[in-house]
Amino acid sequence: MSVSTHMIDFKKELNQAQYEVVTKADGPSLVLAGAGSGKTRTLVYRVAYLLEQGVAPERILLLTFTNKAAHEMLSRVGELVGKMGKKTKPRTLNREEVQGEAGAHSATGAGVWGGTFHHVANRLLRKLGSAIGLKSNFTILDREDSKDMLKRIIKEVGGPEAAKGGRRMPQPGIFLEVIGYAANAQLKIDEAMELKYPEGMQLFPLFEKVAARYAEKKQMTHSLDFDDLLTAWLRLLKVPRVREKLQGFWEYILVDEYQDTNVVQDEIVRTLAAKHKNLLVVGDDAQSIYSFRAANIENILQFPKQFPNAKVFKLEENYRSSPEILSVANEVIAHNEAQFKKTLFTGQEPFIKPELMVAQDPAEEAEQVAERIMALEDEGVLLDRIAVLFRAAHQSQALELELNKRNIPYEMRGGLRFFERAHIKDALAYTRLIANLNDESAWYRVLATYEGIGDVTAQKIIMAAGELADWIQLPELSVSLSQAASKGWSDFVTTIGAAHGQLKAGPGAIIRAIMPYYRRYAELQYQDFKDRMDDIEQLALFADRYETLEEFIADTSLQEAYAVRGGHEEGHEPSVVLSTIHQAKGLEWNTVFIISLTNSSLPHPRAAAEEGGLEEERRLFYVAITRAQRRLYLVYPLSSSRFTMSLHQPSQFLREIANGLITGKLDTDGDEGYIDVDPVTGDITSNGVDDDGERSFLPSIDDL
DNA sequence: TGTAACTCCCCTCCG
DNA sequence: GGGAGTTACA
Numbered sequence: 001m002s003v004s005t006h007m008i009d010f011k012k013e014l015n016q017a018q019y020e021v022v023t024k025a026d027g028p029s030l031v032l033a034g035a036g037s038g039k040t041r042t043l044v045y046r047v048a049y050l051l052e053q054g055v056a057p058e059r060i061l062l063l064t065f066t067n068k069a070a071h072e073m074l075s076r077v078g079e080l081v082g083k084m085g086k087k088t089k090p091r092t093l094n095r096e097e098v099q100g101e102a103g104a105h106s107a108t109g110a111g112v113w114g115g116t117f118h119h120v121a122n123r124l125l126r127k128l129g130s131a132i133g134l135k136s137n138f139t140i141l142d143r144e145d146s147k148d149m150l151k152r153i154i155k156e157v158g159g160p161e162a163a164k165g166g167r168r169m170p171q172p173g174i175f176l177e178v179i180g181y182a183a184n185a186q187l188k189i190d191e192a193m194e195l196k197y198p199e200g201m202q203l204f205p206l207f208e209k210v211a212a213r214y215a216e217k218k219q220m221t222h223s224l225d226f227d228d229l230l231t232a233w234l235r236l237l238k239v240p241r242v243r244e245k246l247q248g249f250w251e252y253i254l255v256d257e258y259q260d261t262n263v264v265q266d267e268i269v270r271t272l273a274a275k276h277k278n279l280l281v282v283g284d285d286a287q288s289i290y291s292f293r294a295a296n297i298e299n300i301l302q303f304p305k306q307f308p309n310a311k312v313f314k315l316e317e318n319y320r321s322s323p324e325i326l327s328v329a330n331e332v333i334a335h336n337e338a339q340f341k342k343t344l345f346t347g348q349e350p351f352i353k354p355e356l357m358v359a360q361d362p363a364e365e366a367e368q369v370a371e372r373i374m375a376l377e378d379e380g381v382l383l384d385r386i387a388v389l390f391r392a393a394h395q396s397q398a399l400e401l402e403l404n405k406r407n408i409p410y411e412m413r414g415g416l417r418f419f420e421r422a423h424i425k426d427a428l429a430y431t432r433l434i435a436n437l438n439d440e441s442a443w444y445r446v447l448a449t450y451e452g453i454g455d456v457t458a459q460k461i462i463m464a465a466g467e468l469a470d471w472i473q474l475p476e477l478s479v480s481l482s483q484a485a486s487k488g489w490s491d492f493v494t495t496i497g498a499a500h501g502q503l504k505a506g507p508g509a510i511i512r513a514i515m516p517y518y519r520r521y522a523e524l525q526y527q528d529f530k531d532r533m534d535d536i537e538q539l540a541l542f543a544d545r546y547e548t549l550e551e552f553i554a555d556t557s558l559q560e561a562y563a564v565r566g567g568h569e570e571g572h573e574p575s576v577v578l579s580t581i582h583q584a585k586g587l588e589w590n591t592v593f594i595i596s597l598t599n600s601s602l603p604h605p606r607a608a609a610e611e612g613g614l615e616e617e618r619r620l621f622y623v624a625i626t627r628a629q630r631r632l633y634l635v636y637p638l639s640s641s642r643f644t645m646s647l648h649q650p651s652q653f654l655r656e657i658a659n660g661l662i663t664g665k666l667d668t669d670g671d672e673g674y675i676d677v678d679p680v681t682g683d684i685t686s687n688g689v690d691d692d693g694e695r696s697f698l699p700s701i702d703d704l
Numbered sequence: 705t706g707t708a709a710c711t712c713c714c715c716t717c718c719g
Numbered sequence: 720g721g722g723a724g725t726t727a728c729a
Contacts (some may be wrong), residue, residue: 066719118719171723226719291718340707392716394720416716422721454707484707484729558719576714582717620717 036320
């Protein structure tokens with residue numbers, strides 16, 4: 001063992017339980033870590049410890065839930081090992097054994113392999129995918145691309161009724177949900193339908209046909225959707241030669257947020273760890289909130305059975321939240337039956353109780369939150385230490401208006417992200433097309449922006465273009481087009497030619513080459529075309545950081561990096577964070593507002609209707625609460641709009657919090673005025689509404 | 705026949 | 720803001 005000349009005093013910087021994990025979690029190990037128990041810290045120190053023990057960084061694989069989490073953890077590892085001095089400082093970017101040039105840009109801090117399952121899958125498949133017949137220039141389809149493709153397939157295989165958009169035809173989104181769930185849960189189509197779309201069982205033959213055609217089409221166009229990245233990784237591991245190579249390669253595998261992995265991910269990590277057996281998984285059943293993606297809580301529960309000699313560790317001391325916030329969190333989660341009972345404790349001094357706020361409607365809710373934010377800022381709370389959380393992305397709307405009005409900087413997370421916005425996707429489609437001539441969804445997307453070219457003409461062009469082997473041949477392509485379409489077509493040929501001419505100059509140059517045309521299109525199409533062109537300029541600048549088109553496309557498809565709505569680049573000036581609860585997982589802020597706490601939002605009626613859905617919604621509330629360190633505000637609007645009669649009722653979860661734990665009262669008397677969501681049908685039954693609309697509680701800022 | 709323009713209506717969560 | 724459905728025009 002190396003002499004301890006290092007400067008990390010593991011014993012001193014960790015509590016006893018954390019220290020045990022960091023130093024003893026060899027072999028299969030399960031860490032049950034409560035919210036705020038220093039789970040990230042523990043993982044970071046574990047990686048640093050392994051490096052200090054002399055493990056080569058590239059032999060460590062750290063799988064996280066978001067790429068952001070991977071970057072954060074690995075940069076912290078980098079800081080830690082920086083302290084250790086040269087002797088044990090890891091080499092960086094040295095992964096030649098399984099990785100080629102394609103992966104040179106990747107989520108690394110200290111040369112450790114890190115990222116999401118999808119991210120790592122992408123890197124591996126580009127390099128090794130030929131073993132399962134995959135081309136290295138495959139395209140990644142995002143949800144919208146997948147839906148577009150499915151829409152066309154439904155028309156194609158669904159017969160005349162579907163072509164006309166027959167009255168009973170389910171949306172493409174339903175098909176995608178069923179097919180995706182089947183992939184993630186490793187189910188057959190009919191089994192997935194039983195769970196996700198039981199009312200449509202009589203359409204099973206159609207679903208099966210669509211699924212088959214979808215798979216076929218993805219293969220033809222060299223594209224993978226998000227779910228395919230995982231299943232293809234698994235398929236890759238069925239190839240003995242590849243499996244043995246990878247099993248031998250990673251000596252230590254660490255997986256964060258294990259409660260949100262699905263069976264495919266579980267099988268991947270168990271296969272990868274089969275040789276060295278150093279598999280460390282960390283999770284918290286109380287924070288499992290991704291069952292819609294087929295996350296399987298059994299992965300955690302069954303871990304000790306899969307590995308009979310597994311070590312089990314528990315982290316229960318909460319370092320994040322005040323005792324008052326923790327009490328509310330414990331109280332909320334205690335209402336769930338399916339859970340490991342555990343109670344988080346803290347040694348922190350008492351602070352102030354969480355506070356309930358009620359507003360007339362979302363607009364007033366936004367005003368109140370904005371006012372309170374300004375008051376907090378006056379008291380010295382930095383804006384970037386404040387977050388506003390909500391169930392659904394669109395619930396940020398009213399607040400965004402209000403914050404803009406008051407010039408309070410904010411950044412929005414969740415919902416439509418930079419790379420998902422229409423004009424950005426248009427620009428990206430050109431880069432995809434240049435990289436992969438067979439990328440059908442990119443073809444449709446690009447052609448749709450040309451005058452006179454609609455679905456039918458586009459299809460004709462794409463059919464003909466299937467003959468092309470290279471863009472060079474494009475001018476020779478013969479398609480008979482209507483008069484209306486030929487102008488658009490010649491514009492297209494010019495533009496794509498210019499873009500292709502920049503192939504050697506890199507992705508940024510390609511984007512700039514299409515801008516003259518796209519500006520003309522955007523001017524006609526969008527009122528805010530100037531903003532949109534600015535976005536595209538930003539995209540080109542971002543693209544300049546990449547040398548190859550493939551890396552750029554892969555990162556943007558995986559949402560690796562994203563700019564932020566509200567005009568504030570991440571990290572520029574301190575900004576309030578607006579986020580869905582899902583996106584807030586793993587993060588923490590001094591002050592947290594949870595808004596829209598009504599029975600039509602949290603629990604969300606559709607989610608509550610699914611089996612186990614209500615408990616998952618409660619866990620979602622629990623996750624939101626446990627993001628807060630010092631101040632927590634629970635906010636609900638009485639109606640959905642100032643102008644409608646439709647009244648909301650406060651979330652049933654608020655009622656479950658015992659009196660005395662929070663400041664403020666629910667605006668209702670006794671049981672009256674509550675609506676219940678039937679957990680089976682999702683039906684809403686009202687037992688009378690509270691319609692006086694008076695605010696019984698006005699927030700004051702005196703007691704801050 | 706295919707495209708463009710117009711209207712209505714909706715919207716859970718994500719890599 | 721965007722997707723689906725409908726209608727008017729080339």
